[in-house]
Amino acid sequence: MEKDLMDDLFASDVRFSKIDLEEADVSFLVKFPFPMNDQSIFEKLYKETIWQHEKVVVWGKSHLQPRLTAWYGDPGRSYTYSNTVMYPLPWTNLLLSLRRELENLLEINFNSVLLNLYRNQDDRMGFHSDNEPSLGPEPAIASLSYGATRTLLFKHKRRRDLPTKHVKLTSGSLLLMKGDTQRNWNHGINKETQICGPRLNLTFRNIVK
Numbered sequence: 776m777e778k779d780l781m782d783d784l785f786a787s788d789v790r791f792s793k794i795d796l797e798e799a800d801v802s803f804l805v806k807f808p809f810p811m812n813d814q815s816i817f818e819k820l821y822k823e824t825i826w827q828h829e830k831v832v833v834w835g836k837s838h839l840q841p842r843l844t845a846w847y848g849d850p851g852r853s854y855t856y857s858n859t860v861m862y863p864l865p866w867t868n869l870l871l872s873l874r875r876e877l878e879n880l881l882e883i884n885f886n887s888v889l890l891n892l893y894r895n896q897d898d899r900m901g902f903h904s905d906n907e908p909s910l911g912p913e914p915a916i917a918s919l920s921y922g923a924t925r926t927l928l929f930k931h932k933r934r935r936d937l938p939t940k941h942v943k944l945t946s947g948s949l950l951l952m953k954g955d956t957q958r959n960w961n962h963g964i965n966k967e968t969q970i971c972g973p974r975l976n977l978t979f980r981n982i983v984k
C-alpha cells in the first residue's frame with residue numbers, strides 16, 4: 776500500500792475527547808494526524824518562523840511580552856491582539872499544509888494563525904479570552920502544540936463555584952475551542968516551576984471582518 780494512503784487511513788482514526796467544562800465547547804485530540812513527525816514540525820516551525828518580540832502596555836507601563844509571536848494569514852487581514860495591530864505574513868508551505876489538514880478534519884475554515892513561542896519555563900500568557908469582535912460571536916479556534924508540555928488553565932469569567940480547569944497540552948495535540956467558550960471562560964498559561972524546554976503553539980482562527 777502507498778505510504779500516503781496508509782497515513783490517510785490511520786489519520787481517519789481520530790477520537791476527540793470532550794473537556795469537562797460547563798458553558799463551553801472544548802475538545803481535545805491527543806494526536807493531530809499529519810504526515811510529518813512532531814519533532815520535525817517543531818524544528819521547521821521554530822527555524823523558519825519570523826519571530827517578533829512585541830511590546831505590551833500593562834497598567835500604563837511598556838513591557839516585552841513574555842514569549843515570542845508571529846502572525847501569518849491571508850493578505851489584507853490585520854488583527855488587533857493585546858492592543859497590538861498585527862499584519863499577517865504570507866503562508867509558508869508548512870503552515871498552509873497544517874491549515875488544510877485542520878480544515879479537512881474539522882470542516883471549519885481558517886484564514887490566519889497566531890504562533891506563540893514559549894522559550895522556557897518563564898514564558899507565559901496571561902488570562903484572556905479570544906473574543907475580539909473581528910473573530911465573530913462564537914469563534915472556533917484550533918490550537919496545535921509542539922515541543923514541551925505546558926498546562927492551559929481555564930477560569931470561568933463570572934462563576935466562582937466552578938473550579939479552574941487544567942489541560943495538559945502535549946506535543947502533537949489539538950485543542951478545539953468553539954461555541955460560547957470565549958464568552959464564558961478565560962484561559963492562560965502560567966510560568967512553570969520546573970525547568971522546561973521550548974514550546975510552540977499555533978492558534979488557527981477565522982477573521983470575519
Ligand SMILES: O=C(O)CCC(=O)C(=O)O
Nearest residue numbers: 889891905927964976978
Ligand atoms: O499557548 C497556548 O496554548 C494558548 C495560546 C492562546 O491562548 C492564544 O494564542 O490566544
Ligand SMILES: [Fe+2]
Nearest residue numbers: 903904905962
Ligand atoms: Fe487564547
